Amino acid sequence: MIEIPKIKGGIEKDNMEFNEVVKKYGDMIYKLAFVYMKNEYDADDIYQEVFIRYLKYKPEFENYEHGKSWFIIVTINVCKSAKTSSWSRHNVSAEGSQIEQMLEQSSKQKKKICILTRSTIKEYLIMN
16 A cells, blocks of 8 residues: 655645535535536536646635635636537437437337437427
């Protein structure tokens, strides 16, 4: 087993600080991301990206409120970026009842739908 050296300002201290930040702000970030993105998978991605940015920029917070506002702004910006990305615009959530009905109908008609994108769903709806 590898031991982490106990050096002032070392890895162990950074991990402890990061864990504290996650405990303080993690729930808020996830809830905000979930409300904005409307599904848990995208919210998980946003949550991860926000903490990656935190580790990348290592901002110093004057107090809890300063940290809270930084995380809110970063979370909203990451959500907006995810919503406007080209990947996001060409995909839809697989949670809707319309999609389930389409898959059920297509299996009855012995058609295969491999990838569901907005354009293929529109084509499917127009054809039927």
